[in-house]
Amino acid sequence: MVVSGSAASGPARDVHPAWLPDEALRAIGSRRCRVTGTGPLVDTVRYEVERARGLHGGGGDGELRLSIGEGTGPEEFTLHRTPECTTVTASTGAGLLYGYFHVVRLGEAAFTSAPPETHRPAVPLRMLNHWDNVDVHPVMGQVERGYSGGSLFWQDGAARGDLARVRAYGRLLAASGINALSVNNVNVHAAEARLLTDRTDEVAAIAGELRAYGVRTHLSVSFAAPMLLGGLETADPLDKGVREWWRRAVDHMYARIPDFGGFVVKADSEGQPGPFVYGRSHADGANLLAEALAPHGGTVHWRAFVYDHTQDWRDRTTDRARAAYDHFAPLDGQFAANAVLQVKHGPMDFQVREPVSPVIGALPRTRLAVELQATQEYTGQQRHVCALAPMWSQVLRFRPRGNGGPTVGELAGGLVAVSNAGADPFWMGHPLAQFNLYAFGRLAWNPDAEPGQILAEWTELTFTPDLTGDPERLRAGIRAVLAGSWATYEKYTAPLGVGFMVQPGHHYGPSVDGYEYSPWGTYHFADRDGIGVDRSRATGTGYASQYAKPWSDMYETPATCPDDLLLFFHHVPYAHVLHSGKTVIQHIYDTHFEGVEEAEEAQRTWASIAGLVAPDVHARVAERYVEQVRCAREWRDQVNSYFLRKSGVPDAKGRTIY
Numbered sequence: 062m063v064v065s066g067s068a069a070s071g072p073a074r075d076v077h078p079a080w081l082p083d084e085a086l087r088a089i090g091s092r093r094c095r096v097t098g099t100g101p102l103v104d105t106v107r108y109e110v111e112r113a114r115g116l117h118g119g120g121g122d123g124e125l126r127l128s129i130g131e132g133t134g135p136e137e138f139t140l141h142r143t144p145e146c147t148t149v150t151a152s153t154g155a156g157l158l159y160g161y162f163h164v165v166r167l168g169e170a171a172f173t174s175a176p177p178e179t180h181r182p183a184v185p186l187r188m189l190n191h192w193d194n195v196d197v198h199p200v201m202g203q204v205e206r207g208y209s210g211g212s213l214f215w216q217d218g219a220a221r222g223d224l225a226r227v228r229a230y231g232r233l234l235a236a237s238g239i240n241a242l243s244v245n246n247v248n249v250h251a252a253e254a255r256l257l258t259d260r261t262d263e264v265a266a267i268a269g270e271l272r273a274y275g276v277r278t279h280l281s282v283s284f285a286a287p288m289l290l291g292g293l294e295t296a297d298p299l300d301k302g303v304r305e306w307w308r309r310a311v312d313h314m315y316a317r318i319p320d321f322g323g324f325v326v327k328a329d330s331e332g333q334p335g336p337f338v339y340g341r342s343h344a345d346g347a348n349l350l351a352e353a354l355a356p357h358g359g360t361v362h363w364r365a366f367v368y369d370h371t372q373d374w375r376d377r378t379t380d381r382a383r384a385a386y387d388h389f390a391p392l393d394g395q396f397a398a399n400a401v402l403q404v405k406h407g408p409m410d411f412q413v414r415e416p417v418s419p420v421i422g423a424l425p426r427t428r429l430a431v432e433l434q435a436t437q438e439y440t441g442q443q444r445h446v447c448a449l450a451p452m453w454s455q456v457l458r459f460r461p462r463g464n465g466g467p468t469v470g471e472l473a474g475g476l477v478a479v480s481n482a483g484a485d486p487f488w489m490g491h492p493l494a495q496f497n498l499y500a501f502g503r504l505a506w507n508p509d510a511e512p513g514q515i516l517a518e519w520t521e522l523t524f525t526p527d528l529t530g531d532p533e534r535l536r537a538g539i540r541a542v543l544a545g546s547w548a549t550y551e552k553y554t555a556p557l558g559v560g561f562m563v564q565p566g567h568h569y570g571p572s573v574d575g576y577e578y579s580p581w582g583t584y585h586f587a588d589r590d591g592i593g594v595d596r597s598r599a600t601g602t603g604y605a606s607q608y609a610k611p612w613s614d615m616y617e618t619p620a621t622c623p624d625d626l627l628l629f630f631h632h633v634p635y636a637h638v639l640h641s642g643k644t645v646i647q648h649i650y651d652t653h654f655e656g657v658e659e660a661e662e663a664q665r666t667w668a669s670i671a672g673l674v675a676p677d678v679h680a681r682v683a684e685r686y687v688e689q690v691r692c693a694r695e696w697r698d699q700v701n702s703y704f705l706r707k708s709g710v711p712d713a714k715g716r717t718i719y
Contacts, residue, residue, distance in 0.1 A: 090117030098129030102154025186475030187505035209483030220263035231274035237502025298349035323359035351397035380602035381582030394426035422461025430475030470508025553656025558629035593628035
């Protein structure tokens with residue numbers, strides 16, 4: 062259901078309300094409410110309460126009190142529940158705002174008896190990176206790897222004139238627990254570079270809208286900015302003139318945006334400039350910016366996505382998966398206190414199945430943020446249903462330093478996701494892709510949260526207006542199409558952790574050899590005898606040895622490696638028998654047939670609840686399912702045909718393979 066509104070009334074005009082429909086505010090809006098305290102975020106809470114009461118009448122039985130009081134954490138809140146009065150207490154406006162949205166999530170349950178609860182985020186920094194371009198890029202468009210329309214921030218080479226939707230976006234982020242955001246692409250082009258200097262007013266306008274909901278604004282910058290913008294002859298991080306230039310640029314930024322969060326930097330990666338050309342390390346580069354930001358309380362996020370993208374495909378010793386560890390593990394302890402190393406959750410590039418990056422456990426003296434990808438670059442591009450919370454949950458619960466050690470969620474001082482939001486009326490292009498952004502926020506707040514519980518929570522919020530006809534059938538239908546969708550997508554795409562097999566460039570749809578003879582290091586090495594990449598220490602690239610025990614031993618041999626990562630770590634014959642009892646080739650055939658069948662069943666399930674959800678939502682999802690099923694069949698037929706012809710081994714079940 063797309064609604065109309067204005068900045069004053071909450072939702073932006075002609076935009077789907079996502080997980081904050083007006084009906085979800087009924088439990089608060091139908092009761093007496095009181096907000097005490099001062100400050101900008103307290104004012105936001107007061108505004109939210111008054112808006113809810115305006116929608117639903119107020120003055121009913123029971124009372125909600127939200128007040129500034131005692132507390133220990135900057136975002137912590139305490140909830141006391143009784144049938145007569147529910148109270149939320151926090152020491153800061155941010156805590157009070159998160160407490161308010163927690164009451165929204167609870168609905169009527171917030172006004173029943175329960176023991177007092179204190180809530181605080183497990184991860185202090187919960188951030189989105191937007192890969193938005195100010196100017197439309199001739200190849201990547203307005204939003205790089207964006208599948209949700211144009212940018213929320215930029216249009217026609219400038220900041221949007223009407224930023225009401227940015228404020229509505231900030232509201233959605235606060236309701237899911239997100240507190241930081243970068244507004245432009247990590248691949249910084251000429252127009253984006255100038256946001257640091259003569260176009261800071263545009264960033265300040267965006268920051269002003271996000272600030273109302275406690276979201277702190279960050280900027281992606283070019284390491285070569287002193288040369289591009291300042292006319293210097295060098296960007297050497299140890300050069301005094303370069304350091305002074307960055308100091309002035311940062312001072313200028315904070316003069317316009319006093320609560321500016323800091324920088325995100327992609328350096329010496331895929332052609333972006335960095336410190337290597339000067340013989341300096343990544344720590345030298347990061348510390349240059351950290352030094353300029355430190356007096357203002359700012360942070361530099363230095364991305365660890367560094368590898369050789371000009372690899373010779375015939376070279377089996379160079380391994381892209383090794384690169385981040387090889388570059389950054391030796392630098393542990395050399396980064397400044399306000400420098401955060403931002404590490405992708407896997408060693409490659411957001412594939413449907415990867416092992417957890419060994420970098421996450423290898424730098425105990427370095428601040429880390431773990432980077433996920435909500436935008437579905439390799440998981441269906443918001444044309445396929447692929448709920449990513451189960452994948453992310455597995456990552457966050459992994460113990461990189463071995464059994465008994467801390468989890469990824471405990472090691473990470475920050476969790477970052479590449480955003481999937483855009484100017485589309487449904488925010489994420491596919492209405493069901495809204496779940497991925499919501500789930501990221503909830504997992505960033507609590508990495509131990511159960512994906513199934515988050516899905517149930519999101520369903521209750523998002524479909525509140527629809528849960529009046531046949532609520533149990535609607536809940537069951539939403540759960541059926543989303544809960545297993547990641548596993549379904551994995552079944553009909555690249556098998557057993559080998560990754561990629563996508564169309565080059567845009568990365569949508571199957572092309573088994575699409576990147577096989579390219580310089581990008583994304584190979585499967587399939588031949589007539591077998592498939593997979595040997596990353597063992599005994600006979601391969603040695604990548605497996607980058608892990609702590611027991612993982613290094615477990616990944617070392619096909620006999621101990623988990624099936625779902627076998628081809629990531631090993632080159633094996635097609636007749637190799639998996640732990641499941643199937644051969645590799647039969648597993649490939651079976652899963653690709655199963656994946657299509659599951660996609661077709663999900664399409665039928667969605668069709669069966671047509672009368673239970675808003676017509677525009679149902680129509681958009683139904684349209685996307687037509688494409689998903691078509692593409693799943695294409696994946697099945699291309700992959701199965703490729704491996705039948707490569708291996709010469711027929712399907713044991715005699716199904717049609719071309």
